Amino acid sequence: MPVQRFRTTLLALAAGLTVSFASSAFAQGTLRIGMTAADIPLTTGQPDQGGEGQRFMGYTVYDALVNWDLSSATKPSSLVPGLALSWKANDKDKTHWIFILRKGVLFHDGSEFTAEAVVWNLDKLLKKDAPQYDPKQAAQGRSRIPSITNYKVIDKYTVEIGTADPDAFVPFQLAWIPMSSPAQWEKVGKNWEAFAKTPSGTGPWKLTALTPRERAELVPNKAYWDKARVPKLDKLVLIPLPEANTRVAALRSGQVDWIEAPPPDSVESLKGAKFQIVTNAYPHNWVWHLSRAEGSPFNDIRIRQAANLAIDRKGLNQLLGGLSIPATGFVQPGSAWFGKPTENKFDPAAARKLMAEAGYSKAKPLVIKVMIPSSGSGMMQPLPMNEFLQQNLNEVGFKVDFEVMEWNALLAAWRAGSKDPLSRGVVALNYSYFIQDPFTAFTRHVQSDLVAPKGTNWGHYKDPAMDALLLKAKTTFEPEAQTKVLQQIHEKFVNEALFLDITHDVNPRAMSPKVKGFVQAKNWFQDFSPIYMQ
């Protein structure tokens, strides 16, 4: 009867409204993460979206031959065996490495990981006529393994990888290369788009659902080869939320349990609402990359040192709400490569003295133009931070003008080098660096032959002594001896003030108090296996 039906409908509506107004309840053990990325990173094996991509879709679904140790929040993170049990450069010919692979490792599709899979994956990135060659993955992966020129199967569990010159950094390079399943690629019709929907790696997580631009769901790989790292959670959900305020709102309304990079001005209120704010040092720096092209004032060491002495790094840390580590060198304090340089300090009087010796003062300032981004990956809060630096430097005899660029435009200028018209005649460029391996930390910035188009020595720095040190580090295969050389390189970086060293990010994350077991490693990447929800 119509009246009866109306009443029933009304009751159902009321019940539905009541249920939906109640806070959403998820099954125990589901962690929902709001990422800063605007899309789910590529799921095919070589993720895009930089460090965040590798963090969420690289080392989750996949492993590399060499992995990072992500188990400690206090020790620097180092390389550990992944799909390779061990590796060694040939004693007689250091251009050839032998990798002994782990036996009995299965991809998610059940096929076995063998030396053939390693060669297949390298072909995917390096061999254009290979059927599995993927330009998108090659774009991401090729630049990570610049030294590798040849590779072959020795036996089912042994691979030989060759380089053009002896290069002790090869293990660092291979840590960037996750291994996708050749069998799965065949099964889905040799098509990377199809593979992306049902990827298969050897990692601790399996992708079970993917809605592009909206969410990805991962579940534990119960057959993972590292039993200690089989995930505790029932499910991991990744949600792209590029807008920072949206991430905070999603966390506070209970729609996600964890957000990456909360804006600094939300931290106090999140803490007040009992959310956890987790931070740690990691290999990141935020610097001004100085031009050493002809005519640049930063060719004068007095001016470089004066600039470093002028910066009130502790004051900047206050501006950032404590979410930074003032730089005492180029790499972060506690890094194995730090060595014993003359650490950066704040001494404006000493800065003024050096500037005076160079012929400048507040009355007669050195005018410099610096390129800065309005935002960007890893750039923290570039506009207020740079304005702070501008004030500091103007106090000691600089007059700083900014060329403010959109992030991709600044990237183009950075790749092109300080002499290129794209750099608009600036003498410094504000950038934040991934400094987790020796090449990215040191070599790429200062090796003299790595200027554009071959590399990103933006400032055109050239010093034979530095080149000799870099070559020595590259060809020192014993880890402790290599570390000592890298320390010498870092000391030279800092003592000669090659960069304006400002600060280091602390990779803040905000999470619900229900999230337990997370250990934030001193690394760009993190391990989600020990996490559980309470």
Added chain:
Amino acid sequence: MLLYLLRRIFYVIPIALAVSAVCFSLVFLAPGDPLSAVLPPDATTELINKLKADYGFDQPLPVQFGRWVTRALHGDLGTSIATGRPVNSEIGRAIVNTFMLAMCACGIGFFFGLLFGIVAGYFQGRWLDKLMTSIAVTGVSMPHYWLGMVLVIIFSVLLDWLPAMGAGASGSDDWMWDWEHMKYLVLPAVTLSFIPMGIVTRTVRAIVAEILNQEFVQALYAKGMSAFGVFRHVVKNAAPTALAVMGIQLGYLLGGSILVETVFAWPGTGFLLNTAIFQRDLPLLQGTILFLALFFVLLNLIVDVAQGLFDPRIKR
């Protein structure tokens, strides 16, 4: 009318070409690399040049544009550089979500806009008129982005009544028209409805006030027609103008609001464009803008035809 329709459809071709050419040029004129979507930040210029050859970006711009137009004429808008997915499927997925959001926002905005506008027009000069007009002015003046965030703070964070973002607990793929899903529409739709509400209110108020002052209305009352009967005449006379305004607003909303969709992480064409712009994903940008431009032209055509149906004096 048929000739008029054919003529309007024919005009679409030069409009589409012009829109495509402008969009194509603007992306290349903007600094940054069209391969930003796939390149790691520290990719060297050498690698970039190799990849440009792979993607065909080393060809002269007119050649690239010509190839793209040829494919577009066959319905192929290319492949997103960032994702490798066909642009057609990216747009198809996003436009459905934007359509839902736009229709809801228009429903709310037009309903209240018409209501407030008619009330304001009928009570011109009195306190009701002033109240409705103030609401309308507030609506058109309020920044979307800010309003969206305020609504999220109140209704999601403080009251926990509505979700802050997304298009469903499991994403938009399993959308259903039940409250569990529709609650995700409420805040973004209300946010988006304010501007159309304000514009429609002001337009309808002005038209209604003008019509009520016309002699034929006085004549209708003098003839003894009821207030409701006069109201019907007023609505019929106001409809063409109101329709035109509403059509334009619908077109804007169907184009997707970049800001609102980003604030609410609503997976529509606005969110898609936002990502494509920052990634310099040229095929996705071009395809999406072309699609939206054509859609806007089509919508205007529909509005013109509808105007003619409402008002026989409008001859096409």
